[in-house]
Amino acid sequence: MAHTPDFFKKSPAELKSLSTALDIPLEVVHSWFRDRKLPTGEHLKAIAAYTGYSVQQLKVFWGHVDSELLAWLQKNADLVPNLSPSVKKKKPLNETMSTELGTLYQNDCMDVLAEIEDDSLDLIFADPPFNLNKKYPSGMNDRLKEEEYVSWMTGWVDELCRTLKQGGSLFLWNLPRWNSEITRHLNRILYFKHWISVDIKYSLPIKGRLYPSHYSLLYYTKGKKANYFVPDRIPMQICPKCYGDLKDYGGYKSKMNPKGVNITDIWTDIPPVRHAKYKRRKDSNELSIKLLDRIVEMASRPGDLVFDPFGGSGTTYIVSELKGRRWIGTDIGPSKEIIDRFGIIDTERDILEEYRADLNSLFTRNGREQRKKRKIWTDESFHGGNAGKDKKG
Ligand SMILES: C[S@@+](CC[C@H](N)C(=O)[O-])C[C@H]1O[C@@H](n2cnc3c(N)ncnc32)[C@H](O)[C@@H]1O
Structure with a gap:
């Protein structure tokens, strides 16, 4: 499970004051913190100013690695720590x-x-x-x-x-x-x-x-x-x-x-x-x-x-x-x-x-029969038989 930063743990009162301070409807603030939708444009800048985090740091909180950050990481891959994957204990199978x-x-x-x-x-x-x-x-x-x-x-x-x-x-x-x-x-x-x-x-x-x-x-x-x-x-x-x-x-x-x-x-x-x-x-x-x-x-x-x-x-x-x-x-x-x-x-x-039984044939069995009865064309009208039955290709 991904680590959830405390950043998202906001009480209803905190969300309300954020909404008031930024003059943004509470519903929109909820979409950022409850549904984790990334704030964009001016909203993102306003949250950065309010919280003291940079816009890039905020994007990381929201799990969004944009092209700029990705380019930086790719250039500076040697700064990324060597995290050893967590070793899980194997469970016996039933x-x-x-x-x-x-x-x-x-x-x-x-x-x-x-x-x-x-x-x-x-x-x-x-x-x-x-x-x-x-x-x-x-x-x-x-x-x-x-x-x-x-x-x-x-x-x-x-x-x-x-x-x-x-x-x-x-x-x-x-x-x-x-x-x-x-x-x-x-x-x-x-x-x-x-x-x-x-x-x-x-x-x-x-x-x-x-x-x-x-x-x-x-x-x-x-x-x-x-x-x-x-x-x-x-x-x-x-x-x-x-x-x-x-x-x-x-x-x-x-x-x-x-x-x-x-x-x-x-x-x-x-x-x-x-x-x-x-x-x-x-x-x-x-x-x-x-x-x-x-x-x-x-x-x-x-x-x-x-x-x-x-x-x-x-x-x-x-x-x-x-x-x-x-x-x-x-x-x-x-x-x-x-x-x-x-x-x-x-x-x-x-x-x-x-x-x-109805695959790999131009008509289902019933479809073919009904069409013949009604004198509607089938592949047999041209090929003289359902040569392809049961073969793909
Ligand atoms: C949508 S059903 C699969 C239906 C199946 N395709 C069929 O035709 O009957 C999903 C199944 O996944 C099982 N399941 C949920 N989490 C699981 C997990 N972590 N490991 C194995 N099975 C899981 C549920 O018990 C459920 O029976």
Whole structure:
């Protein structure tokens, strides 16, 4: 956790007198000290005059290293003390389940990460709690101060970067609010590939804001080139009622790849997990097998090692197991739901196979059938058969 300077410990009376002395509304003063938003321009100068700190010192308090200060530090790096990293005592790990391919722990992910060697993981997927004050079975605090949450994220993200193999892939799932914080940090260590928007509505419309409608899925690699990147192709979108084209393909129909269309960085086909048939957890933070299937398929080969630091209901581990990837899993809370889920892995296999049956083809099975019935073109009108079925490329 970052050191919080006493500078921010101000009583309501102190904030009020600062507001009066500087003639700045209390609400604005609160945004600086409560939400830790950096004061700018004249405001920053006024606080400097009031507190006796320099503008640069104040920026450091707010955790903002601007280009001037950075240039100074880079020129004077020999003045930076050699801080020895704090040595943490390793905690014993609590293994709760294993298969031939993977092991599950009930531990804080930082304790599991401490046991993972440098540069050893092929693929990492992380879906942490979003700091929305949700109740988790572990009773963990899901309502941290903003800077505490970001500092917590940065801690495990650094560990993920250390343990990711050269050429390995890292995917981070979060609200855009939090992923936007971590990109700046990650851009300095890994290579940015994509900010994928996954179209899922996750709250009710809020007055004064746009309707939140996507999760952010960050995709980074260690080193410029991924060791493996072979995305599936997906069926083209057609009208769900009349099965006709949604776009005018003009003369291009015959040139369309019978194996389907390229996946873009906007994913509109990932279902929220709400239906009881798919739901393995009582609360709502479980991701679709379809999402993890896409990621695991795109960025790993059978036999590769997959890590997910925030197990939840174990979606990543189930998908890894079904696809022949080795995996390491952990959750700070009880493992029961994940273990139970492995008990019904055949059901999960059926669900996965059902999803995959419509991939790498220009039309879903139903879409193709309906279009043929209605005498609407399909790739078979031009290619004489669905040659690409079940093959990517
Ligand atoms: C959003 S859920 C993950 C859901 C999962 N992706 C799925 O599809 O089921 C986040 C999980 O992280 C776990 N968690 C929170 N802090 C943790 C920590 N420090 N180490 C390990 N697990 C943690 C919580 O108990 C919770 O189950």
